[in-house]
Amino acid sequence: MHFIECGAMRDRILKLLEDYDYDRIAIGTLGSHSALNILRGAKDEGFRTVCVCRSRERIIYESFGVADEIIEISDYSDVLNPKLQQKLREMNVIMIPHGSFNAYIGKLDEIMIPLFGNRELMLWETDRAKQREWLERARLKMPKRFERPEDIDRLVIVKYPGAMGGKGYFLATNPEDFYEKAKRMVEAGIIREEDIAKAEIQEYIVGANVYFSFFYSPLLDRVELIAVDRRYEPVDGLGRVPAEVQIEAGLHPTYTVIGNFPVVLRESLLAKVLKAGRSVVDVSKEIAPPGMVGPFCLEAVFDDNAEMFVFEISARIVAGTNVGIPNSPYSYIIWGENMFMGRRIAREIRMGIEKGRLEELIY
Numbered sequence: 001m002h003f004i005e006c007g008a009m010r011d012r013i014l015k016l017l018e019d020y021d022y023d024r025i026a027i028g029t030l031g032s033h034s035a036l037n038i039l040r041g042a043k044d045e046g047f048r049t050v051c052v053c054r055s056r057e058r059i060i061y062e063s064f065g066v067a068d069e070i071i072e073i074s075d076y077s078d079v080l081n082p083k084l085q086q087k088l089r090e091m092n093v094i095m096i097p098h099g100s101f102n103a104y105i106g107k108l109d110e111i112m113i114p115l116f117g118n119r120e121l122m123l124w125e126t127d128r129a130k131q132r133e134w135l136e137r138a139r140l141k142m143p144k145r146f147e148r149p150e151d152i153d154r155l156v157i158v159k160y161p162g163a164m165g166g167k168g169y170f171l172a173t174n175p176e177d178f179y180e181k182a183k184r185m186v187e188a189g190i191i192r193e194e195d196i197a198k199a200e201i202q203e204y205i206v207g208a209n210v211y212f213s214f215f216y217s218p219l220l221d222r223v224e225l226i227a228v229d230r231r232y233e234p235v236d237g238l239g240r241v242p243a244e245v246q247i248e249a250g251l252h253p254t255y256t257v258i259g260n261f262p263v264v265l266r267e268s269l270l271a272k273v274l275k276a277g278r279s280v281v282d283v284s285k286e287i288a289p290p291g292m293v294g295p296f297c298l299e300a301v302f303d304d305n306a307e308m309f310v311f312e313i314s315a316r317i318v319a320g321t322n323v324g325i326p327n328s329p330y331s332y333i334i335w336g337e338n339m340f341m342g343r344r345i346a347r348e349i350r351m352g353i354e355k356g357r358l359e360e361l362i363y
């Protein structure tokens with residue numbers, strides 16, 4: 001989908017929604033990433049649920065019993081099949097997009113099903129330059145970016161397009177180090193020779209990583225902090241091996257995400273986090289009207305001076321919110337009841353239907 005076509009796309013989707021029976025809306029998603037979270041939340045809010053999953057993952061959605069209907073596909077790209085899409089529309093399905101929509105399907109403009117959220121912002125998320133523009137306009141501090149490997153003058157982290165969930169990232173300290181490691185990545189088949197120049201080279205901030213998952217409610221005009229987590233990655237195991245053994249054994253553990261831990265932030269730091277969430281929402285309204293709808297995540301590192309650097313934004317539910325089921329300290333403080341991202345999404349849809357404002361939540 002090109003940015004230019006977004007308005008027309010939204011009109012087409014809203015037209016599809018006109019045929020929906022609002023008394024029989026079902027919530028659906030792809031079986032991966034945060035589907036259990038989304039489907040449990042939908043059931044808690046009284047919706048019928050539909051899970052579209054591959055045969056190999058069927059066991060997950062069967063085991064937990066949160067999908068009223070399971071539709072099996074052989075590959076994620078089958079979601080682009082017009083027949084399947086028609087079937088989902090006939091079931092009055094609103095789809096909740098998550099990480100796999102961008103990572104495995106990509107073609108958001110071929111998903112002719114009402115999605116919860118803002119597709120245009122999901123497109124911004126896939127483009128690192130756009131992400132940076134968005135975050136800089138929101139006046140958030142970001143790690144320095146190096147245009148060319150030749151400019152590397154400190155510890156940097158190197159990220160490739162295609163490198164999903166942190167797989168294939170590496171650290172480098174100077175240009176020679178960069179080229180040597182990039183070559184190794186090509187040899188290992190993780191990236192292609194022509195990808196070397198496409199690296200995103202960022203200053204590596206040594207500090208505490210924290211991921212903030214917010215929900216922006218267009219209906220309440222409110223930014224809610226719903227869950228906070230950090231990742232569990234193979235690189236975390238390095239601390240268990242003494243430095244001299246790491247060198248001797250030539251260890252190169254990766255940033256491939258394996259899981260997540262919940263985090264509670266030192267309270268005085270919340271002020272800057274909440275301000276950051278609000279300014280990101282404000283900017284979203286300028287760059288992709290009507291702006292943010294629902295979940296988004298800011299990925300940050302706090303350095304020795306408790307300075308916050310934001311290195312990424314996701315404009316959809318992230319899997320880190322899975323730590324917040326049935327609630328996080330923050331969602332409980334706001335709601336006084338069990339609330340987690342999947343349920344928060346379903347709650348907004350339910351309120352949208354009741355208030356006759358569902359269209360505002362759909363793209």
Ligand code: AMP
Pocket residue numbers: 031032033099100103164165166257258259260319320
């Ligand atoms: P999966 O269903 O595990 O294949 O994940 C779908 C996409 O989401 C992939 O791009 C994963 O790297 C990413 N992903 C899954 N779980 C997480 C997580 N806990 N944190 C960050 N990214 C994730």
Ligand code: AMP
Pocket residue numbers: 143157159165166169202203204205206209231255299301311312
């Ligand atoms: P990402 O896929 O961008 O979310 O990054 C994956 C992992 O790499 C994060 O969980 C962090 O551990 C690490 N990381 C990414 N960028 C930076 C950075 N600029 N400084 C420090 N750590 C980073």
